[in-house]
Amino acid sequence: ADLELLRAEKLSMTGKLARTIAHEVRNPLTNLSLALEQLKDEIPEEVVEDAELYFNIISRNTDRIGKLISDLLNSSKPKELQLVNQSLNRIVSDTLDLVRDRLNLQSMTLEESYEAAIPDFPLDADQLNVAILNLFINAIEAMKPEVGVLTVTTILEKGKAILTITDNGKGIDQKSINHLFEPFFTGKKEGTGLGLTTVQNIVHSHQGVISINSELGVGTTFYVTFNC
Numbered sequence: 001a002d003l004e005l006l007r008a009e010k011l012s013m014t015g016k017l018a019r020t021i022a023h024e025v026r027n028p029l030t031n032l033s034l035a036l037e038q039l040k041d042e043i044p045e046e047v048v049e050d051a052e053l054y055f056n057i058i059s060r061n062t063d064r065i066g067k068l069i070s071d072l073l074n075s076s077k078p079k080e081l082q083l084v085n086q087s088l089n090r091i092v093s094d095t096l097d098l099v100r101d102r103l104n105l106q107s108m109t110l111e112e113s114y115e116a117a118i119p120d121f122p123l124d125a126d127q128l129n130v131a132i133l134n135l136f137i138n139a140i141e142a143m144k145p146e147v148g149v150l151t152v153t154t155i156l157e158k159g160k161a162i163l164t165i166t167d168n169g170k171g172i173d174q175k176s177i178n179h180l181f182e183p184f185f186t187g188k189k190e191g192t193g194l195g196l197t198t199v200q201n202i203v204h205s206h207q208g209v210i211s212i213n214s215e216l217g218v219g220t221t222f223y224v225t226f227n228c
C-alpha cells in the first residue's frame with residue numbers, strides 16, 4: 001500500500017511538472033511564431049523562394065510543438081465533469097462504432113458482450129468516449145491485421161461495473177507497465193505518450209479505477225471499474 005501511495009504521488013508530481021513545463025514553453029513558442037511571421041515580411045524578393053522551404057520547416061515544427069503542448073495540457077488537467085445518469089454499455093458501443101470500419105479494414109475480429117443488468121449511473125459520455133477510444137486505438141495498434149481479436153465486455157460484480165478491453169497484440173513488458181500512465185511514455189515512433197495519461201485522468205475523475213494485465217507476445221487487457 002505504501003508503494004502504491006508513492007507511485008500515485010510520483011504520477012501526480014509528473015503531471016504537475018508536465019503542466020508547468022507546458023505553460024513555460026507556450027509563451028516563448030508564441031513569441032517564436034510571431035517573430036517568424038515578421039521575419040517573412042523582411043525577406044528580400046530575390047531569396048524569398050529559397051527561404052520558403054526553411055520557413056515551412058520552422059512553422060511545421062512550431063505547430064507540432066504547439067500541438068504537443070496543448071495535448072499535454074489537455075491530458076493532465078483535472079476535467080470538469082458533465083455527469084448524466086446513463087448506460088455504460090451504450091457509451092462503450094457508441095465508441096466502438098468509431099473504430100468498426102478500421103477493424104474491418106484490417107480484417108480484425110471484434111467480440112462484444114454487454115451485461116444488461118448494469119444500471120444507469122452518472123457518467124460523462126463525451127469524456128468517456130475519448131478515454132475508451134484511446135484504449136481501443138492502442139489495442140488496434142498493438143495487433144496484427146488478419147489475426148487481431150479485440151474483445152470488449154462489460155460485467156457487473158459486487159455493485160461495480162467493469163469494462164474490459166482485451167487484445168491479442170504484442171503485449172507490454174513489466175518494466176514498461178510501471179510507466180504506462182506517465183506523460184510522454186511511448187513505445188511508438190510517432191506516439192505522443194499522452195493517450196493513457198488522458199485515459200487515467202478521465203477514469204479517476206469518475207472515481208473509477210484502471211488496471212492492466214499484460215503478457216508479452218500474448219496480449220493485453222485493460223480493466224476499467226466504476227461504482228454504480
Ligand code: ADP
Pocket residue numbers: 134138139142167169170171172180185186187188190191192193194195196197220
Ligand atoms: P501512445 O499511444 O501515443 O504511444 P499511450 O499513452 O496511448 O501513448 O500509450 C503508451 C504506450 O503504452 C504505447 O506507446 C504502447 O507502447 C503501450 N501500450 C498501450 N496500450 C497497449 C496495448 N493495448 N498493447 C501493447 N502496448 C500498449
Ligand code: MG
Pocket residue numbers: 134137138195196
Ligand atoms: Mg495511444
